[in-house]
Amino acid sequence: MVVGIYNVEVQNRKLPKYENGFSVLYSLYIHSDHLIVNSDLVNDFDRTREATEGFQSMRVSVIMPVYNERNTLRPVVERVLAVPVEVELICVADGPRDGSREILAELQTEHPSLRVVLQPKNMGKGAALRRGIQDATGDYVVIQDADLEYDPSDYPNLLEPLIQGKA
Secondary structure, rough: EEEEEEEEEEEEOOOOOOOOOOEEEEEEEEEEEOEEEEEOOOOOOOOOOOOOOOOOEEEEEEEEEOOOOOOOOHHHHHHOOOOOOOOEEEEOOOOOOOOOOHHHHHHHHOOOOOOEOOOOOOOHHHHHHHHHHOOOOEEEEEEEEOOOOOOOHHHHHHHHHHHHHOO
């Protein structure tokens, strides 16, 4: 059950500014026992990692619904697992027919922090997200699309206000 929805604007001098002067808009869904983060506006700029103090003591569950994403699946998993935060990556295979399920099985053997959940058939993104959130054990939950629409390198900037108690 979602108990609250908040919008957070992240200002970053390295990124292009939108009309409101902010770079990226995120929606935070406060779930009964998790904070769920979903990026609404994204960018394709590579950014360097910033200082990660405070991130070492937290665990982030990243929920990634997967449906026919074989072309981007390996790169997105690598990028999510490369962020300087302890990540539990939960990929929910939502009945893909393009070999994504097999790729996920291979990636799971390579990366112990990757968990794969198999839906019996394609049930839609919402059902895949609900399933992943049920299995999440992290302090926070971040939604990541498997097509790299959202940039995993944004996680530290997104989570920083939470760690500092400013959100």
